[in-house]
Amino acid sequence: MKKKQDIPFTFxxxxxxxxxxxxxxxxxxxxxxMQGQYFDTESYEAMLLEDDQVLYEVFEIKRPEIAGELxxxxxxxxxxxxxxxxxxxxxxxxxxxxxxxxxxxxxxEGYMVMETPEGDWAVEELRPGRVLYVPPRWAxxxxxxxxxxxxxxxxxxxGHAGHDYGTIEEQGFxxxxxxxxxxxxxxxxxxxxxxEERK
Amino acid sequence: MKKKQDIPFTFxxxxxxxxxxxxxxxxxxxxxxMQGQYFDTESYEAMLLEDDQVLYEVFEIKRPEIAGELxxxxxxxxxxxxxxxxxxxxxxxxxxxxxxxxxxxxxxEGYMVMETPEGDWAVEELRPGRVLYVPPRWAxxxxxxxxxxxxxxxxxxxGHAGHDYGTIEEQGFxxxxxxxxxxxxxxxxxxxxxxEERK
Numbered sequence: 001m002k003k004k005q006d007i008p009f010t011f012x013x014x015x016x017x018x019x020x021x022x023x024x025x026x027x028x029x030x031x032x033x034m035q036g037q038y039f040d041t042e043s044y045e046a047m048l049l050e051d052d053q054v055l056y057e058v059f060e061i062k063r064p065e066i067a068g069e070l071x072x073x074x075x076x077x078x079x080x081x082x083x084x085x086x087x088x089x090x091x092x093x094x095x096x097x098x099x100x101x102x103x104x105x106x107x108x109e110g111y112m113v114m115e116t117p118e119g120d121w122a123v124e125e126l127r128p129g130r131v132l133y134v135p136p137r138w139a140x141x142x143x144x145x146x147x148x149x150x151x152x153x154x155x156x157x158x159g160h161a162g163h164d165y166g167t168i169e170e171q172g173f174x175x176x177x178x179x180x181x182x183x184x185x186x187x188x189x190x191x192x193x194x195x196e197e198r199k
Numbered sequence: 200m201k202k203k204q205d206i207p208f209t210f211x212x213x214x215x216x217x218x219x220x221x222x223x224x225x226x227x228x229x230x231x232x233m234q235g236q237y238f239d240t241e242s243y244e245a246m247l248l249e250d251d252q253v254l255y256e257v258f259e260i261k262r263p264e265i266a267g268e269l270x271x272x273x274x275x276x277x278x279x280x281x282x283x284x285x286x287x288x289x290x291x292x293x294x295x296x297x298x299x300x301x302x303x304x305x306x307x308e309g310y311m312v313m314e315t316p317e318g319d320w321a322v323e324e325l326r327p328g329r330v331l332y333v334p335p336r337w338a339x340x341x342x343x344x345x346x347x348x349x350x351x352x353x354x355x356x357x358g359h360a361g362h363d364y365g366t367i368e369e370q371g372f373x374x375x376x377x378x379x380x381x382x383x384x385x386x387x388x389x390x391x392x393x394x395e396e397r398k
Contacts, residue, residue: 012330061332070356131212133262137205161267
């Protein structure tokens with residue numbers, strides 16, 4: 001007998017409202033889930049005392065988490081800053097390192113901050129109508145550098161990829177994206193430590 | 200040493216011009232490559248005598264064809280008909296049957312005609328802002344049902360999927376999409392034969 005998941009299906013992307021018209025999971029990440037990720041810990045703590053505001057949201061389509069399947073969804077990073085550092089996602093490696101990811105930018109402006117376990121790094125601009133290819137092995141974090149607009153991207157990655165958030169939580173990313181004199185700037189993360197033991 | 204392919208990269212989607220601003224392969228399929236695929240063979244032969252016109256184009260981004268990688272590109276099906284049957288792609292199964300595909304429709308209107316080796320079938324509408332999930336095992340062909348506009352879709356599928364065109368070339372799809380009284384209509388393909396020996 002045919003299982004429900006095996007039937008083709010469609011869903012709509014509502015760009016102005018930054019949502020999908022159908023999804024299985026809605027992940028909401030607030031400031032408190034980003035403990036230790038922002039450089040300016042003083043601003044972080046002060047903001048958290050006022051309001052545990054929503055930094056970003058992810059709408060996911062559920063599929064079997066196996067090779068051959070594709071996991072898709074919409075990522076929405078809201079505008080804002082912690083100190084000088086723009087709102088961003090936690091960022092992660094894939095558990096199965098040898099898996100890629102594709103981002104189609106639909107709205108807003110920002111950056112994808114990326115790095116490999118070997119310490120190579122790259123930062124690519126995200127803007128509407130541009131597709132970003134994140135090759136296997138690259139951890140990735142999206143950053144919204146707009147003053148007032150959501151950064152909206154549609155993503156696709158292999159079903160068996162998995163998420164490793166822990167490595168980034170420990171070592172951070174090598175690059176930070178901050179506002180400097182009204183412009184976005186990519187700077188080194190003084191706290192970044194390369195985990196030499198990671199292969 | 201790091202290979203060139205292992206560095207993140209971006210490319211732009213130009214929807215009005217139906218092209219990518221960077222690509223590795225540009226596939227152009229003309230009428231003559233669709234021998235035996237259209238039901239009205241008389242109209243097909245008559246059209247071919249006049250002009251071997253372009254039916255559809257595919258812009259591909261090259262990546263290693265292995266699991267974990269993603270193959271992406273833009274599919275552009277031009278408007279037109281052979282007899283009553285709308286312009287369409289050859290359509291194919293993936294060689295590795297257990298691989299999915301995702302289509303993001305960017306412009307135009309049409310259908311994805313799909314079927315499994317077991318003879319199950321499905322037809323889904325394609326229109327701008329809608330994403331189609333083609334689960335593993337489903338052969339798929341896109342059909343442009345507009346009178347004057349290109350059908351433009353952005354696709355992503357697993358690197359190891361491969362293409363099996365032969366099965367569809369032999370048996371055709373179970374459904375045809377034709378124009379009937381100024382409207383698009385999905386009808387049975389009288390020539391369709393289920394390959395019982397296929398698993």
